[in-house]
Amino acid sequence: MEQPPGFESQEYPNHVCKLKKALYGLKQAPRAWYGKVAQFLQFFGYIASSADPSIFFKRSGRAHVVVLLYVDDMIITGNDDAEIARIQEDMSVRFEMKKLGELNNFLGLEVERVKDGIFIGQQGYGKRIVDRFGVHQGKVHSTPLDTNIRLKRDEGSLLANPRPYRSLVGSLLYLTITRPDIAFAVGLVSRFMQEPRKPHLEAAKKILKYVKTTLGMGLMYKYNAKVSLHGFTDADFGGDLDDRKSTSGFVFLCGDTSISWCSKKQATVSLSTTEAEYKASTLAAQ
Numbered sequence: 001m002e003q004p005p006g007f008e009s010q011e012y013p014n015h016v017c018k019l020k021k022a023l024y025g026l027k028q029a030p031r032a033w034y035g036k037v038a039q040f041l042q043f044f045g046y047i048a049s050s051a052d053p054s055i056f057f058k059r060s061g062r063a064h065v066v067v068l069l070y071v072d073d074m075i076i077t078g079n080d081d082a083e084i085a086r087i088q089e090d091m092s093v094r095f096e097m098k099k100l101g102e103l104n105n106f107l108g109l110e111v112e113r114v115k116d117g118i119f120i121g122q123q124g125y126g127k128r129i130v131d132r133f134g135v136h137q138g139k140v141h142s143t144p145l146d147t148n149i150r151l152k153r154d155e156g157s158l159l160a161n162p163r164p165y166r167s168l169v170g171s172l173l174y175l176t177i178t179r180p181d182i183a184f185a186v187g188l189v190s191r192f193m194q195e196p197r198k199p200h201l202e203a204a205k206k207i208l209k210y211v212k213t214t215l216g217m218g219l220m221y222k223y224n225a226k227v228s229l230h231g232f233t234d235a236d237f238g239g240d241l242d243d244r245k246s247t248s249g250f251v252f253l254c255g256d257t258s259i260s261w262c263s264k265k266q267a268t269v270s271l272s273t274t275e276a277e278y279k280a281s282t283l284a285a286q
Helices: 029-043 081-094 123-132 163-175 180-192 198-213 273-285
Strands: 055-060 063-070 073-078 109-113 117-121 218-222 229-235 247-254 257-265
Touching: 029 055, 029 063, 029 081, 063 081, 073 081, 123 163, 123 198, 163 180, 163 198, 180 198, 180 247, 180 257, 218 257, 229 273, 247 273, 257 273
Parallel strands: none
Antiparallel strands: 055 063, 063 073, 109 117, 117 218, 229 247, 247 257
């Protein structure tokens, strides 16, 4: 590390400092922090998930505890209250921690415990982007896009300043974390970030108006829902009017609620509806 201002050595002005441990802001600091926490949790019997290394779990019979690590934020949940209290106490001894109580907000996601289960949404975030981009009046919109909409790359006049469009689409992309109903529509308008035009902006604003109409929508995980996994896939055929590539889509549900979904343009042109459908199925199976 370069010598910090005010602490330069007069004798060795061109020397650098050798660090004894990672400092906040270094390139390797996130990895060093993760390694430290992972080693600590593994010492107490927690196993990192093979699907997501930031999730750790510990099982003992029917009791299980899950720890989610995101940078320096952590969620601890499970059905073993004694183990949860124990790992919290052990971690507070090793690390400087602040307990924030029952989870109600995480990375812009609102978590609400209601009578029938747990509701996860982004109503506050949705309202902020509605206010930010000035969508306050207008008729009620029951769908994110018109069913007959056909957007093309070079149709309509170029926007004088593309930055507001890019900001709007980026904000809508984050909203798809809890809103699978807008995933396809947002994916469609995100294809024109390089040179957005007036029809693209109108379509993006239409999505935002739909969001305003449906601010209270989100994911409802019911307590007594049957734990059964179902997956569905679909694809259009040559839906992109510029390059005739198709779009894949899938959704997985646990019980009656979505847990994973995707709408993605295919990388190559499909020569038949069957080929497009197979590509969508492959994407879902990965």
